[in-house]
Amino acid sequence: MSLFITFEGPEGSGKSTQARYLYEYLQNQGYPAILTREPGGTPISDAVRRLVLDGQWTTMEPTTETLLFAAARAQLVGEVISPYLNLGGVVLCDRYADSTYAYQGYGLGRNLEELRTITLFATGGLLPHLTIYLDLPVEEGLERKRRQRDELRERRELQQLTLPLPHLPPPMPSDQEAWNRLDAREVAYHQRVRDGYMDLISADPERWRVFDARLERETLADQIVAAIVPFLSDVRRLNDER
Numbered sequence: 019m020s021l022f023i024t025f026e027g028p029e030g031s032g033k034s035t036q037a038r039y040l041y042e043y044l045q046n047q048g049y050p051a052i053l054t055r056e057p058g059g060t061p062i063s064d065a066v067r068r069l070v071l072d073g074q075w076t077t078m079e080p081t082t083e084t085l086l087f088a089a090a091r092a093q094l095v096g097e098v099i100s101p102y103l104n105l106g107g108v109v110l111c112d113r114y115a116d117s118t119y120a121y122q123g124y125g126l127g128r129n130l131e132e133l134r135t136i137t138l139f140a141t142g143g144l145l146p147h148l149t150i151y152l153d154l155p156v157e158e159g160l161e162r163k164r165r166q167r168d169e170l171r172e173r174r175e176l177q178q179l180t181l182p183l184p185h186l187p188p189p190m191p192s193d194q195e196a197w198n199r200l201d202a203r204e205v206a207y208h209q210r211v212r213d214g215y216m217d218l219i220s221a222d223p224e225r226w227r228v229f230d231a232r233l234e235r236e237t238l239a240d241q242i243v244a245a246i247v248p249f250l251s252d253v254r255r256l257n258d259e260r
């Protein structure tokens with residue numbers, strides 16, 4: 019059987035790091051797994067990502083934004099997620115449709131029923147088996163992200179000083195990765211997003227597992243592994259003779 023796990027959370031919750039830890043755990047255990055993210059994960063979806071997160075588009079309509087996220091998702095589901103699940107693998111996805119409900123629905127006030135219709139159209143109704151939610155107070159998350167952005171700038175300036183060296187540091191994320199058009203929205207927006215997640219969780223508690231993002235990274239990673247282990251019993255490992 020296949021397994022589809024998504025990661026959700028407000029800005030700066032560290033879910034990308036935790037998704038990577040879980041991916042490494044699965045690989046080490048011999049499970050066929052891929053890690054992808056939204057928006058992105060395919061060349062077309064990455065192109066949409068650049069467009070939708072670009073800070074220069076200050077006049078982007080909420081409807082346009084919603085449809086762009088849905089378009090990126092449709093491509094990712096069709097090209098990567100569904101084919102891999104059909105092979106019996108484990109797919110980890112850093113954000114998925116719940117982000118649209120939380121951000122465009124609760125954050126921007128788009129109608130949730132309409133968002134569900136658009137999502138159904140984009141994904142063919144594909145739902146995660148399990149969603150890991152990393153919770154963090156809004157101010158704390160935004161502060162974490164601001165710090166990451168500032169550290170990145172400093173590292174980039176340092177890199178310029180060391181350019182003539184033969185061994186350059188690994189490529190760094192762009193400014194857009196560190197602080198994008200949506201991060202710049204006001205705190206009240208991010209608060210609505212977090213409250214929205216709480217609503218989504220209480221409407222479907224079976225699917226969600228909630229964790230405290232302020233825990234130490236390793237502790238959190240262990241807790242997440244413990245939560246998914248029961249779901250792995252039906253997934254075939256790569257060297258399984260079954």
Ligand code: TYD
Pocket residue numbers: 028029030034056057071087113114115117118119121122194195196198200201
């Ligand atoms: P990213 O830099 O990947 O942020 P994070 O590390 O928090 O995931 O940017 C993705 C942004 O896009 C983030 O602010 C959440 C937002 N988003 C939506 O508003 N709607 C969506 O459907 C998705 C997938 C993301």
